[in-house]
Structure formats: structure tokens, C-alpha cells
Amino acid sequence: MSDKKQFMFLNRRAPYGTIYAWESLEVVLIAAAFEQAVSLAFIDDGVFQLVTGQDTTGIGMKNFSPTYKTLGDYEVRHIYVDKDSLEARGLTQDDLQVVPWEDWETEETVDNIVEVVDSDKLAELLEASDVVFSF
């Protein structure tokens, strides 16, 4: 595919209770498998999707949070988290998963593609995307 588009997946909702977070993740995996340039952003309650130590045994839903860790393998290069949303929920980057990325040919590595950004930066990133999916 020569004509790569910049896809941005905007995640605003808590991971469970609705199907949005899981649906978003599935579309991300599909888009990335088709070699599009895929970025994710987490704002509002969406930041909870990346929180470590999730336990879903009480609600009878699959805990899909480990899947975010493999997004680097799917060539996702950027995962942005809104700073204000994190702070409003008493969270910091230390509460979030680490998602590594590695170019398996050049062996270039990024230890963690999860980046906390302010809302101005987020607006800029959305503006620069060709396609924005909001979940």
C-alpha cells in the first residue's frame, strides 16, 4: 500500500461497561495489520483503558488490557494520553502500561510509546490526522 493515511483512534470511555474500548482496539488491530499509520489517543475516562492491574473476574468480561502491550508489534508508533484527564482522575504515567516498540530490521527501539501530552498538543495531533475514529 503506497498511500498511507494517518489514522487516529480517540478513546474516551472506560474499558468495561460498554463495548467501545474493545471495539476500538479491534479496529486498531485491523487497521494496523493493513499497514496504515495508526496512533491512539486516550482522553476523559478513556485513560482508564491503559491502567495496569485490571481484574475483570467479578464482571465476567475478558480482561483485554494485556493486548495494548503488543500494539508496538503492530507498528503502532504513538499512544497519546491527555494530561488533564489523567490528573483529574488522580493518575500519573506510572499507573499506565508500558508499550515498547522495536524496528525488527534496524533494531531501533523505543522503550515506551505511551506519551502524556497536553490538550494543545492533542488538538494539533488531531488536526494533522487524515482520519479520526472516535470511540
Place this chain on the structure above:
Amino acid sequence: MPIEVNGKTLETDEEGYLVNLDDWEPAVAEAMAKEDDLELTDEHWEIINFLREYYEEYQIAPAVRVLTKAVGKRLGKEKGNSKYLYGLFPYGPGKQACRYAGLPKPTGCV
């Protein structure tokens, strides 16, 4: 189509993937391979075990591109290419190997 393994009847979906991932045991892979007239070798098992480990860690079946890269990294470059993987799993390493490994069909696989 249910599959018979060691005297047990295991439920599968319309494409032959296990419905309950917990039903899996090595004999399931053997039984599925037998239906495809395929003899499982150590090389097949290397991929099947790799897929099970990947699923354990990430809770999804990898896309074939991701599988190919991961195999290359973990098991050596000479194995991390589609020629090698299709040689082992002619129906497609994503679909066929995931089925033998008791995993769901990879997301985005049609």
C-alpha cells in the same frame, strides 16, 4: 462441527476453531492436523507453542504479519518469513496454526 479428542467431544465453530479455549490439549492439534492430512513435526509444534505463549501474554491471536516478525525474532530469521510458515501451514499460518493452537481466528483475518 464438534471434534473428538481422547473420547471427549469438543465444540468448535463453523470454521473449526475451538469454542472453549480451555478445552485445548496437544491431542487437539494432532486431531485437527489429522483431518487435514498433515503430520505435525517439531517445527509445527514450535509455531503452535509460540502462538499459545503469545496468546497467554497478549490475549489475542497475532496477525500473520506480526506472527512472521515475532517468529523471526524469537526463533531465527530463517523461520521468520512467509515461505517457511506457509510451508508448514499451507492453509495460512495465521488461520491454520491458530486453529491447531486452540486460539480464535486472528483479528482482521478474513
